Amino acid sequence: MSNHHSLVIIGAGPAGLSAAVNAKILNVDVLLVGDIYGSLKTRLAPQILNYLGFGKVTGDDLNERFCSHATEIGVNFSEKKVFGVYKSGNGFSLDVGGEFLTADCVILATGVSSVAQIEGEKEFLGRGVSYCATCDAPLIKGKNAVVVGYDEESVKEANYIATICSSVTFIPMKKLTTPLSDDVKVVNATPLSFADPENTGKATVLKTKEGDYTGDGFFVLKPLSADNLVYGLKTVNGLVETDKNCKTNIDGLFAAGDVTGAPYKYQKATGEGQVAAFSAYDYLLKINPTETIRKTKVVSQKEGKKVRKNKNK
Numbered sequence: 001m002s003n004h005h006s007l008v009i010i011g012a013g014p015a016g017l018s019a020a021v022n023a024k025i026l027n028v029d030v031l032l033v034g035d036i037y038g039s040l041k042t043r044l045a046p047q048i049l050n051y052l053g054f055g056k057v058t059g060d061d062l063n064e065r066f067c068s069h070a071t072e073i074g075v076n077f078s079e080k081k082v083f084g085v086y087k088s089g090n091g092f093s094l095d096v097g098g099e100f101l102t103a104d105c106v107i108l109a110t111g112v113s114s115v116a117q118i119e120g121e122k123e124f125l126g127r128g129v130s131y132c133a134t135c136d137a138p139l140i141k142g143k144n145a146v147v148v149g150y151d152e153e154s155v156k157e158a159n160y161i162a163t164i165c166s167s168v169t170f171i172p173m174k175k176l177t178t179p180l181s182d183d184v185k186v187v188n189a190t191p192l193s194f195a196d197p198e199n200t201g202k203a204t205v206l207k208t209k210e211g212d213y214t215g216d217g218f219f220v221l222k223p224l225s226a227d228n229l230v231y232g233l234k235t236v237n238g239l240v241e242t243d244k245n246c247k248t249n250i251d252g253l254f255a256a257g258d259v260t261g262a263p264y265k266y267q268k269a270t271g272e273g274q275v276a277a278f279s280a281y282d283y284l285l286k287i288n289p290t291e292t293i294r295k296t297k298v299v300s301q302k303e304g305k306k307v308r309k310n311k312n313k
Contacts, residue, residue, distance in 0.1 A: 005031040007280050008094060008103040010082050010229070013039035014266045015257025016109035017066045018273025019280075020075045026281050031101070032070070033094075036077045038063040041111065042266065044126030047139055051266055059126075062266070085230045087250060090287060105252040105283050107276045108229070108240060109269075112258045118148070119193035120203065121220060128203030129194060129218045132264060133157035136217060137164045143216035146206055147171065148191055150222035152178045153262075157221050159184065169213055171206075173222075187213070194218065236261075246276035252287075254279055 007023055009016050012034025023030040037043075045059025054062065071077075080096040085106055094101040116122040121129055130136040137145065137160065145165040147158045155170075155178035162168045162183040170184045171191060180186060189208035196204055206213045223237065234241045234249040239261040246254045256272035258264050 003100070004102045005029050006104045006284055007031070007107065008033060008092070008101060008105075009107045009109055010034065010085070010094075011109035011111055011257070011259075012036070012067075012077070013109060013111050013257060013269065014042060014066060015111075015259075015269040015273040015276070016107070017070050017075075018270040019107050019109060019256055019277040020070055020273075021073060022274045022277035023280065024070075024073050024075050026277065028277075028281055028284065031076050031078055031103075033078045033080060033082055033096070033101075036067065036071075036079060038067045039111070042066070045135060046126060048135070048266065049138055082229060085253075087230075087232070087253075090252075092252065104287065105254070105280050107246075107273075107280055108248075108253065108255040108259055109257045109273060109276070110229070110259050112239070112264070117222075118191045118206075118220065121194060124194045124196070124203035124218075127201060128196075128215075129220060131220060131222075133161050133219050133221065134265075136219070137161045140165060140217040142166050144214070145169070145217050145219060146213050146215035147184075147219045147221060148206075149173060149176065152176055153223075154221035155180055157219070161219065165217075169215070171208070171213075189213075244275075245279045246272055247279060252283055254283075 006029040009019050009032045012032055016032060016034055020030055020032040042059045042063040048057050048059055048062055051062060082094050082096055084095040086093045091102055091104045092106050141164050143165055144167045145161050146169045147161060148171045149155060149158060150173045155176050158168055158170045159181040162181045168184045170180060170186050171189050189210040192207045192209060194203040194206055196202060203218055204214055206218055232250060240248060240255040240259050242248055242255050242260050246256050248255050254276040256276040257269035
């Protein structure tokens with residue numbers, strides 16, 4: 001693997017994969033740094049109902065299609081972890097654990113991380129516990145939901161859940177001012193842990209200091225912050241600030257997907273990935289028009305599948 005590429009994309013979720021596919025179609029010399037099996041967050045989604053053209057699809061199936069598309073057209077992956085991105089002259093240096101990659105431009109598609117604060121939150125994510133109301137509330141339509149809310153946005157999402165579920169119990173983690181629907185029951189409690197006492201394979205109980213709450217689905221709704229890998233990168237509340245072309249405040253650095261903020265949706269992520277790829281292409285043409293496009297072999301569908309099959313061994 002070469003240590004220099006015209007474009008390096010960090011993150012193999014929907015935004016990163018979309019950016020890589022579009023860059024590859026433009027014949028840009030691109031390297032995608034991330035998990036060849038895509039996004040864990042996407043894989044854990046039990047069902048996705050609103051991705052145009054797919055109807056009802058599981059997160060695992062949608063993720064598989066994303067990854068297959070990338071490998072089938074020959075996107076190069078590196079599963080190294082990026083520890084830092086540094087502006088260096090007209091390009092960038094990326095620290096990948098003691099080694100360095102260089103690139104003319106970079107797309108950040110790292111997503112955002114939710115720090116688990118309730119015991120069992122991480123273990124039951126995708127199995128009764130969700131971070132996204134609009135994604136997963138339809139899966140428990142007519143049933144009982146429990147919401148742990150950390151910000152004003154969580155109140156709006158609880159109100160939305162109340163239009164779908166038969167009952168909603170809302171546990172605010174601080175004083176919130178957004179009005180709650182009359183259909184939402186507010187409980188002042190301190191969450192401790194999620195549990196599955198009857199071994200159903202999913203969380204069915206939220207234990208708190210004040211007592212236990214049962215539910216068919218639990219929503220932990222809180223602000224999400226992005227890891228700041230780049231010195232001098234402008235962020236707002238931990239999220240990368242970009243313009244409509246996915247440009248950051250650093251020349252040659254672009255960002256796409258959840259790392260740029262709400263809405264945290266697959267559709268928005270893949271759309272921004274495409275925009276970021278075209279913006280990176282335009283940037284490369286500007287800085288070095290004669291060397292921008294390095295003609296690379298596009299692997300066949302059969303060869304692309306072999307790549308992922310071999311990685312699975």
